[in-house]
Amino acid sequence: MMNIECSSELNEQPQMLPPPPGTFIDREELIQHVGEFAVSQGYVVTIKQSKRDKVVVLGCDRGGVYRNRRKPIDESAAECIRRRRTGSRLTNCPFEVVGKKDDGLWVLTVKNGTHNHEPLKDIAEHPSARRFSEKEVLLIKEMTEAGLKPRQILKRLRQSNPDLLSTPKHVYNVKAKLRQGNMSVRNYKSLKPQKSAVRNNYLSVMEPSWRQHNPQRVPNLIGGRFVDSQSFASIDVINPATQEVVSQVPLTTNEEFRAAVFAAKRAFPSWRNTPSTIRQRIMFKFQELIRRDIDKLAMNITNEHGKALKDAYDDVLCGLEVVEHACGLANLQIGEFVSNISNGVDSYSIREPLGVCAGICPFEFPAMIPLWMFSTAVTCGNTVILKPSEKDPGAAVMLAELAVEAGLPNGVLNIVHGSNEIISTICDDDDIKAVSFVGPSTAGSYVYSRASAKGKRVQCNFGAKNHAVVMPDASMDTTLNALVTAGFGGAGQKRMSLSTVVFVGGLTPWEDKLVERAKALRVQPGTEPDTDIGPVISKQAKELICRLIQSSVDSGAKLVVDGRNILVPGYEHGNFIGPTILSNVKVSMECYKEETCGPVLLCMEADNIEEAIDIVNRNKYGNGASIFTTSGVTARKFQTEIEVGQVGINIPISAPFPFSCFTSLKPLFAGDINFDGKAGIQFYTQIKTVSQQWKDVAAGTSSDV
Incomplete structure (x- = not known):
């Protein structure tokens, strides 16, 4: 029986899928989307009806039936007509899709997605494959003249x-149409299939416009289309x-932003009702x-951000861990059930997605932070508007391409670009239910106040001035290696970099070896395989770092190692700053009070552990802190009394694994629910409590609550 079923499946007619519904900027884009998808499935579409500014109806070119408009004169003529009818390509195929203009956008719906014929084995055999492109038509016109x-x-x-x-x-036909003035080149081209079309592969009839620019423009992702x-x-x-110039980031228009939100809002009902197991399967494919493409992602990050290639790989891998975690999120969404809380009454709670959520990303981690945000959000059943950093958006767009390839439906993930204006628009939009933000303190405070004022759920993580406390009994080599790696890695631009070290008992025993290790670091482009420190993100960032260093020296700090004037052969115009160490730093200095975000290590001294803890607790940017010691008593005291969200003991601060929360304390965190782990699920879902009672009507019984 099993063999018979398998055989019947193999002999089934190949399924031709309808194009996925979506939202489009204009009529031509909608027509091109349908035409391209149809070719990939083995059929060709034609325009059946069109009112240019209102509606367009597209159907299979094999729709309709052959109609004889002549009366047969004799039997032989009738027989000829019967043969003509039998040989017709028309099969009255019912396939039909409709595009309607709604609030300035074109919305595609599938009226009938079925066909009554087999797909084309070779699209080149279809008559439309012999059509000319728009460029070819223009050339025909010029050569005819x-x-x-x-x-x-x-x-x-x-x-x-x-x-x-x-x-x-075909050339004669084009010339005739040109003479008559009825050659509609644009629509004619948009439905033309390519000779190389292969079934089940999505093919573009023409190269997307955003790829044709030099430098290439970064596209928006709206309703499943870049x-x-x-x-x-x-x-x-x-x-x-x-x-x-690697690429150009457009400032997304208000109309395009509304289209993205519209697409996300439209996709939400079906996506929230998609079984969690299917959503998880998409995440499995996504990871x-x-x-598969980790090399491309890492190279893009290095080219746009500047970080060393090994750091770029770590960026992707940390984000990948979040995707892997999302593959099993269903367990964390399990609700609670209480049986018989009253006579025949049960009560239970369930977690439901919020709706359209937004993510605003910083430049520090071009891959990890976007994956933090949208992987968890979409797996919980939400749809997402993502705004990557305008400084390095390439990785986020590449990840979105992979998410679409993995099977994420149109409109579930959308990408818009811009700077301050688009952030304000996100905060103000009534259709966006939640906003997740990582970035500078000033921007984070603005996002929280503006978005929360609109009643949105908000989580904002900002600030970066992490401390390490080094006790006299700490292991010398282990501690120094950790300080150099965490202080200078990623050019000190990571939000979890250790920028300040408090040496209990004095710096003197540590200074020489710390300087030796810092000077051994290789400063060069991130694409070089042995790079330790790459350039900082921009010239403005370099100028700010240099200004803070000079301000410290002017205020009395000692410049132990100066990396400001480093020159990298062949890259003299790069934004390079070598490892810099400042000692005798005081809490009143500007370099200590402000975020440095560069390869600068500030060295302070304390007489005892109590003084060191007090220094850390008084700094408003204390996102995390570490202690290096061989004393369990000292470590426990530090763990208990330190007022930060992330604590490291004999290890530098690092982003936790996705199954544990990324915790920050005020004023570095604004909101009620943190990132990742169970908190991440709680942020992207809301609880609904249900109480139910079923009465036995047949028995005539009832219960009073």
Whole structure:
């Protein structure tokens, strides 16, 4: 029986899927989307009905039936007509999709997604494969005006397109249409399939416009499609090592933002009702694709951010851990059940997604932070509007491409770009239910106050001035290695970098070896395999770091190692700063009170552990703190009395694994629920409590609550 079933499955007619519904900027984009998807499935669509500014109806080109408009004169003629009817390609195929204009956007719906015929085995056999492209039509027009004959025109066209299947007859037809003035080039081109179309592969009829720019423009992702912004304003993404323009980030227009929110809102009902097991399967596929493309992701991060390639890999891998965690989120969404709280009454709670959520990302971790945000959010059943950093957006867009490839439905994940204006728009939008933010303190405070005033759920993590307390009994080599790695790694731009070290008992026993290790670090472009410190993100960042260093020296700090004037051969214009060590730093100095965000290690001294703890607790940017000691009593005292969200004992501060929460304390965290772990699930879901009672009507019994 099993063999028979398997055999019948193999003999089944291949399924031709309808195009996924979605929202589009204009009519032509919708038509092109349907046409491209149809070709990938083995059928061709035509425009059945169109009112340019209202509606367009697309159907399979095999829809309808052959109609004889002539009366047969004799039996032989009737027989000929019957043969003509039998040989017709028309099968009255019921497939039909409709695009309607709604509030300035074009919305695609599937009216009938079925076909009554087999798919094309070779799309090149279809008559439409012999159509000319828009460019070819224009060339035909020019060559006709120049006096060339159809065969000469065809010969020249084939020089640039050897795969051209058209014949001189098709050239004659184009010339006739051009003379009559009824050649609708744009629509004609949008439905043209490509000869190389392969079933079940999504193919583009033409290269997306955002890829045609030089430098390439970073696209928006709206309703499942990567589209070039209509905005003329853009921000250059600069390679920090070479100062070359890597790409351009458009400032997403308000209309495009509304389209993204509309797409997310429209996708939410079906996505929230998608079984959690299916959502998890998409995450399984997603993590597989990230591993496949990790080299490309890491190289993109290095080119845009500047961090060493090994740090870029760590960036992706830390984000990948969140995706892996999302593969099993169903266990963390289990509610609670209390049986028979009253006569025949049960009560239970369930966790439900919020709706449209937004994520605003910093530049420090171009891959990890976006994955922090949207992986958990979408697996919980939400849809997402993601705004990557305008300084290094490439990794987020690449991850979104992989998420779409993994099977994330259209509209579940959307990407918009911009700076301050788009952040304000996100905070103000009534359809966005929650906002997650990581970034500078000033921006974080602004986002929290503005978004929470609109009644949104908000989590904002900001600030970066982490401390290490070194006790006299600490292991010398282990401690120094940790300080150098955590203080200078990622050019000191990581939000969990150890920027300040408090030496209990004095710096003197540690200074020489600390300086020796710092000077041994290799400062060069991140693409070099042995790089320890790459450039900082921008010239403005370099200028700020240098200003804070000079301010410290002017205030009495000792410049033990000065990395400001370092030159990297071949990269003289890069934003490089070498490892810098300042000693005799006081709490009143500007370099201590402000976020440095560079490869600068501030060294302070304390007489005892109590004084060291007091120094850490008084700093408003104390995101995390570590202690290095061989005394369990001292470590326990530090753990208990220190007022930070992340504590390290004999290890530097690091982002925790995704199954534990990333905790920060006020004023470095604004909101009620932290990132990751169970807290991440709580942030992206809301609790609904249900009380139920079932009466036995047949028995005539009832219960009073």
